[in-house]
Amino acid sequence: MLSNLFKDKHIILGSASPRRKYFLEELDLEFEIRLKEVEEKYPENLKGEEISDYLAKLKAEPFLPELTEKDILITSDTIVWLKDKALGKPKNSDEARIMLKSLSGKSHEVISSVAITTIKGSRVIHETTRVTFKNLTDQEIDYYIANFKPFDKAGSYGIQEWIGYIGIKRIEGSYFNVMGFPVQKFYELMTKIQLNNNR
Numbered sequence: 001m002l003s004n005l006f007k008d009k010h011i012i013l014g015s016a017s018p019r020r021k022y023f024l025e026e027l028d029l030e031f032e033i034r035l036k037e038v039e040e041k042y043p044e045n046l047k048g049e050e051i052s053d054y055l056a057k058l059k060a061e062p063f064l065p066e067l068t069e070k071d072i073l074i075t076s077d078t079i080v081w082l083k084d085k086a087l088g089k090p091k092n093s094d095e096a097r098i099m100l101k102s103l104s105g106k107s108h109e110v111i112s113s114v115a116i117t118t119i120k121g122s123r124v125i126h127e128t129t130r131v132t133f134k135n136l137t138d139q140e141i142d143y144y145i146a147n148f149k150p151f152d153k154a155g156s157y158g159i160q161e162w163i164g165y166i167g168i169k170r171i172e173g174s175y176f177n178v179m180g181f182p183v184q185k186f187y188e189l190m191t192k193i194q195l196n197n198n199r
Contacts, residue, residue: 002190003028006072014059014075017152019160023181024074031074036062040077040088049126051086052077052113056124060117072193073117078180080155082108087155096145096156100163103155104136107170110155110178114186116193125189127182129173131159136167154180 011031013024024031038061042054055077063073080087082102090096113126144163150156157163159171159178176183 003030009072010070012073014073019180023183048081049111052079052111053124053126056113056115060115067119076114078112078154080108080110090151090156093145097141099156100141103133107132112177112180112182125185127174127177127185129177132170133167134169
C-alpha cells in the first residue's frame with residue numbers, strides 16, 4: 001500500500017540497522033539506504049523520549065543540504081530508559097555485562113523515535129514499551145554476549161534474540177518498538193503525510 005502512495009517520491013533510510021531495513025521492506029516501501037556519520041551526543045538536561053527525539057532529528061541534519069523535493073528521509077533512534085538514565089549501545093563486553101546486570105530482575109522502558117524529514121520540515125514520532133526481565137544469571141549473560149555480541153543494540157540486548165526468549169517475563173506495548181522501530185505509528189504518520197500532500 002505505501003509503495004503506491006509514495007510511487008512519485010524517493011524514500012531514503014538514514015540507518016544501517018538491519019531491523020529498520022527489514023521493517024520498511026515488510027511495509028512494501030521502496031527505499032535507498034544512505035549513511036552519514038553523526039556523533040550521537042545530546043544535552044544532559046534531556047530525559048526519556050526527549051533524548052531519542054533529539055537524536056532522531058540530529059541524524060537527519062547531515063542530509064539536509066542534499067535533499068530534493070521528491071526526497072523523504074527517515075532517521076531513527078532507540079534508547080533503553082532505566083532509573084532516569086539512558087542506556088545506549090555498549091562499547092565492549094564489559095559494558096554489555098554491566099548493562100544486562102542492571103536490567104536483570106527489573107522493568108525498564110524502550111523508547112524509539114522516528115524523524116520523517118523533507119525540504120519543508122520534519123515530523124517526529126515516538127513510542128514507549130515497558131519490558132520486564134527475569135533475574136538473569138551470570139552464565140546466561142555471558143553466554144548471550146559471547147554468542148550474540150549485542151554491541152549494536154541499545155541496552156545490550158535484542159528482544160528477538162535468545163536473551164528475549166529466555167529472559168523477558170512481560171512486555172507492555174509494541175513488540176516491534178523494542179526491536180527499534182514503532183512500525184504501526186510510522187505507518188499511520190506516513191499515510192497521513194501522503195493524504196495531506198494529495199489534498
